[in-house]
Amino acid sequence: MKKHYREELGNxxxxxxxxxGLVEQMTHRAIQALVxxxxxxxxxxxxxxxxVNQLHIDIDETCLELIALxxxxxxxxxxxxxxxxxxxxxxxxxxxxxxxxxxxxFLLAVPTVKPLIDIPRMADIxxxxxxxxxxxFVNGNVELAYATIGxxxxxxxxxxxxxxxxxTYMMADQGTIKRSLDLILVSRHVERIxxxxxxxxxxxxxxxxxxxxxxxxxLA
Amino acid sequence: xxxxxxxxxLCAWFGEHQVLKNITMDIRRNSVTSVMxxxxxxxxxxxxxxxxxxxxxxxxxxxxxxxxxGRNIYSEKIDPVLLRRKVGMVFQQPNPFPxxxxxxxxxxxxKFNGKxxxxxxxxxxxxxxxxxxxxxxxxxxxxxxxxxSLSGGQQQRLCIARALAVEPEVLLMDEPCSALDPVxxxxxxxxxxxxxxxxxxxxxxxxxxxxxxxxxFVAFFLLGDLIExxxxxxxxxxxxxxxxEEYITGRFx
Amino acid sequence: xGIFGYLLWVLPMKRFSxxxxxxxxxxxxxxxxxxxxxxxxxxxxQSVREAALxxxxxxxxxxxxxxxxxxxxxxxxxxxxxxARIVGETAPLLFTxxxxxxxxxxxxxxxxxxxxxxxxxxxxxxxxxxxxAWAGAVVLIGMVFLISACARYFTRVKK
Numbered sequence: 001m002k003k004h005y006r007e008e009l010g011n012x013x014x015x016x017x018x019x020x021g022l023v024e025q026m027t028h029r030a031i032q033a034l035v036x037x038x039x040x041x042x043x044x045x046x047x048x049x050x051x052v053n054q055l056h057i058d059i060d061e062t063c064l065e066l067i068a069l070x071x072x073x074x075x076x077x078x079x080x081x082x083x084x085x086x087x088x089x090x091x092x093x094x095x096x097x098x099x100x101x102x103x104x105x106f107l108l109a110v111p112t113v114k115p116l117i118d119i120p121r122m123a124d125i126x127x128x129x130x131x132x133x134x135x136x137f138v139n140g141n142v143e144l145a146y147a148t149i150g151x152x153x154x155x156x157x158x159x160x161x162x163x164x165x166x167x168t169y170m171m172a173d174q175g176t177i178k179r180s181l182d183l184i185l186v187s188r189h190v191e192r193i194x195x196x197x198x199x200x201x202x203x204x205x206x207x208x209x210x211x212x213x214x215x216x217x218x219l220a
Numbered sequence: 221x222x223x224x225x226x227x228x229x230l231c232a233w234f235g236e237h238q239v240l241k242n243i244t245m246d247i248r249r250n251s252v253t254s255v256m257x258x259x260x261x262x263x264x265x266x267x268x269x270x271x272x273x274x275x276x277x278x279x280x281x282x283x284x285x286x287x288x289x290g291r292n293i294y295s296e297k298i299d300p301v302l303l304r305r306k307v308g309m310v311f312q313q314p315n316p317f318p319x320x321x322x323x324x325x326x327x328x329x330x331k332f333n334g335k336x337x338x339x340x341x342x343x344x345x346x347x348x349x350x351x352x353x354x355x356x357x358x359x360x361x362x363x364x365x366x367x368x369s370l371s372g373g374q375q376q377r378l379c380i381a382r383a384l385a386v387e388p389e390v391l392l393m394d395e396p397c398s399a400l401d402p403v404x405x406x407x408x409x410x411x412x413x414x415x416x417x418x419x420x421x422x423x424x425x426x427x428x429x430x431x432x433x434x435x436x437f438v439a440f441f442l443l444g445d446l447i448e449x450x451x452x453x454x455x456x457x458x459x460x461x462x463x464x465e466e467y468i469t470g471r472f473x
Numbered sequence: 474x475g476i477f478g479y480l481l482w483v484l485p486m487k488r489f490s491x492x493x494x495x496x497x498x499x500x501x502x503x504x505x506x507x508x509x510x511x512x513x514x515x516x517x518x519q520s521v522r523e524a525a526l527x528x529x530x531x532x533x534x535x536x537x538x539x540x541x542x543x544x545x546x547x548x549x550x551x552x553x554x555x556x557a558r559i560v561g562e563t564a565p566l567l568f569t570x571x572x573x574x575x576x577x578x579x580x581x582x583x584x585x586x587x588x589x590x591x592x593x594x595x596x597x598x599x600x601x602x603x604x605x606a607w608a609g610a611v612v613l614i615g616m617v618f619l620i621s622a623c624a625r626y627f628t629r630v631k632k
Contacts, residue, residue, distance in 0.1 A: 306529075332528075
């Protein structure tokens with residue numbers, strides 16, 4: 001009846017991966033709905049969120065049980081604590097995707113301010129970062145984690161670009177302020193997603209090398 | 221049936237001294253149940269009640285029921301000898317029979333339990349039991365060595381193989397790892413996890429980390445009372461009773 | 474002990490005999506063996522008995538096949554000690570088996586025994602009989618040694 005320790009660790013890894021896949025999908029769908037103006041897609045995102053929330057609880061519970069029952073040490077301990085932190089980050093990514101759908105609900109009800117170009121690009125990079133972060137987690141790939149952290153700057157720059165661009169729209173036409181602000185917020189949500197992906201990478205580096213790279217300036 | 225053993229209001233006395241007080245618990249089939257608690261809490265006494273090992277202890281008395289497959293093992297109709305073939309036991313100190321080879325040690329239960337078997341049938345059972353006890357690969361070329369010449373961990377696995385050879389349903393283990401080094405203990409723990417697919421296992425341990433690693437269920441005893449029994453995950457993350465909490469966090473005991 | 478044997482067997486049977494000698498020696502032998510055997514069985518750890526009981530082996534089988542087997546070495550040693558003890562007994566035989574210089578015709582007749590022979594040779598006045606008594610003693614020692622060696626060989630613990 002009792003599962004083996006290694007097996008349990010393997011299951012945990014798979015569950016984290018599954019949750020990662022779900023939040024990536026949520027992000028993807030939310031942005032797609034916004035870009036392609038398909039309001040029916042938003043419901044899909046919300047449906048996925050319930051699953052993500054359940055996984056969030058499950059993963060924390062599994063980690064807690066593993067720590068309580070198995071007294072993990074060294075690499076196993078770092079793996080489990082990393083899984084817990086990554087779990088939190090993924091859940092937040094899911095929340096950001098939900099925030100995007102909420103903006104989208106309003107934005108899809110009104111005419112567009114402008115064709116969306118930079119936001120989908122940001123989202124593509126953020127999704128790629130998330131995917132790579134999870135790959136790095138599964139394979140313990142530190143190089144990939146470092147490379148992924150490096151991409152965060154691109155997302156930040158795009159966010160600033162979106163902000164500046166929409167600012168001009170707002171100054172030109174006050175009627176676009178509400179819509180523009182919402183778009184700015186969407187870009188902000190995407191940027192947060194990339195930040196969470198960065199956090200995941202930092203946790204992966206700690207998990208593999210036992211080295212804490214947070215709060216040490218760019219690519220310490 | 222879901223429960224291999226059901227204990228109802230079990231009390232036990234050594235002379236005038238009551239060591240178990242109204243223990244009631246169900247032991248789930250094909251699972252590992254750990255009994256833990258500080259020294260003198262009655263945990264060893266308790267599992268010895270489950271296969272009537274106390275029958276020969278002078279001054280020992282029990283009251284209450286222990287149902288095995290729905291029948292009370294303390295009823296007069298139950299032959300304790302037959303009961304013990306179904307409810308085997310492994311002890312704290314590895315105790316292979318001296319002056320017997322490893323092979324004989326495993327075969328001995330079969331040899332004396334009535335049924336005639338040919339040599340090859342015997343060898344088959346011995347091999348199967350040793351395999352289940354994860355000892356076959358180490359021992360297959362040394363089956364004629366005396367059981368007592370093996371290392372401590374091997375001896376304990378030999379004792380487990382010996383118990384498995386008579387095909388019990390339940391395996392009682394009284395601190396099976398406490399006399400072993402950590403590596404041997406880890407092997408036994410792994411073995412316990414493997415065996416729980418086929419057997420109902422009750423382990424007494426005062427090592428709560430071990431209880432956490434191997435158990436599906438944990439029962440916490442204190443001074444002859446069953447304080448709390450629940451899933452291992454529940455006991456070790458959020459026990460219901462304050463005394464359990466204090467014990468597992470090392471505040472007393 | 475010899476006199477006791479004499480009273481018990483020789484008088485009622487009205488003759489010295491091998492049987493009477495054997496009975497007298499048995500009376501020395503058996504208590505010693507019983508006592509050491511009991512001690513040896515008691516020394517078998519409780520854990521061994523428990524292990525056997527826990528396998529569903531009946532109590533009498535446990536004692537007969539497991540406990541005794543565990544204690545074999547000790548029991549054999551006890552028997553050997555007792556044997557060594559009686560091999561040299563002369564006095565009881567003097568009163569029961571008597572000794573016999575001639576061809577043995579049956580176990581109900583007086584019988585020769587090495588210690589008796591040594592005794593009668595040793596108290597004889599002849600020098601060469603004394604030498605034979607010494608030789609008898611060597612034979613006796615040799616026999617005890619041989620029995621011990623055999624017993625040790627058959628009860629050895631295989632390594």
